[in-house]
Amino acid sequence: QKEVEQDPGPLSVPEGAIVSLNCTYSNSAFQYFMWYRQYSRKGPELLMYTYSSGNKEDGRFTAQVDKSSKYISLFIRDSQPSDSATYLCAMSASPSGGSYIPTFGRGTSLIVHP
Amino acid sequence: KAGVTQTPRYLIKTRGQQVTLSCSPISGHRSVSWYQQTPGQGLQFLFEYFSETQRNKGNFPGRFSGRQFSNSRSEMNVSTLELGDSALYLCASSLSDRNEQFFGPGTRLTVL
Numbered sequence: 001q002k003e004v005e006q007d008p009g010p011l012s013v014p015e016g017a018i019v020s021l022n023c024t025y026s027n028s029a030f031q032y033f034m035w036y037r038q039y040s041r042k043g044p045e046l047l048m049y050t051y052s053s054g055n056k057e058d059g060r061f062t063a064q065v066d067k068s069s070k071y072i073s074l075f076i077r078d079s080q081p082s083d084s085a086t087y088l089c090a091m092s093a094s095p096s097g098g099s100y101i102p103t104f105g106r107g108t109s110l111i112v113h114p
Numbered sequence: 115k116a117g118v119t120q121t122p123r124y125l126i127k128t129r130g131q132q133v134t135l136s137c138s139p140i141s142g143h144r145s146v147s148w149y150q151q152t153p154g155q156g157l158q159f160l161f162e163y164f165s166e167t168q169r170n171k172g173n174f175p176g177r178f179s180g181r182q183f184s185n186s187r188s189e190m191n192v193s194t195l196e197l198g199d200s201a202l203y204l205c206a207s208s209l210s211d212r213n214e215q216f217f218g219p220g221t222r223l224t225v226l
Contacts, residue, residue, distance in 0.1 A: 032213045043204050043217035088157065092213060100213040101170050106156035
């Protein structure tokens with residue numbers, strides 16, 4: 001079992017839909033949770049960063065962390081075709097030797113069609 | 115502020131050759147990490163450099179190596195290339211005490 005599990009999709013939704021992207025993890029030491037967006041032929045771009053359980057909202061994006069269930073989610077409201085990309089979750093434990101090395105999920109491919 | 119830059123963007127090599135990839139981090143960022151991304155394995159951590167020292171290393175063979183210079187720029191080298199080394203190699207930089215990593219556009223390496 002991989003430390004971080006993420007459904008690769010693809011997930012296809014109509015424009016305007018609410019999108020839910022999810023990851024589960026097995027390492028209870030993870031405390032920092034991130035979501036990255038990666039467009040084709042580009043590097044990942046940090047979207048959301050959260051620490052510990054709870055919700056964090058940024059515009060149309062909401063990140064949710066449930067540490068008791070070892071489950072994190074990213075919600076996208078009013079999805080747009082420009083949101084079509086691969087979304088990667090990432091998480092890390094407390095720094096070891098000063099560094100936070102994240103473990104990434106495999107990514108979920110999202111397609112928002114007009 | 116300029117983002118992370120990587121050169122070259124595309125590279126084609128043959129088996130047995132070696133390759134050197136370069137990464138310039140965001141100004142002020144002293145930590146540089148390298149990742150290999152493939153469709154089958156996703157993003158896998160190669161190594162991290164901080165202040166010219168390798169601070170962490172992933173589970174890759176010794177053919178993969180790197181270094182960091184005093185200006186925080188970093189290079190990674192892959193010797194004796196294998197077909198399975200074909201991948202997108204990503205560099206990410208971060209502030210020394212922060213968790214958020216900022217990625218470059220990557221170098222697409224194809225090994226024939």
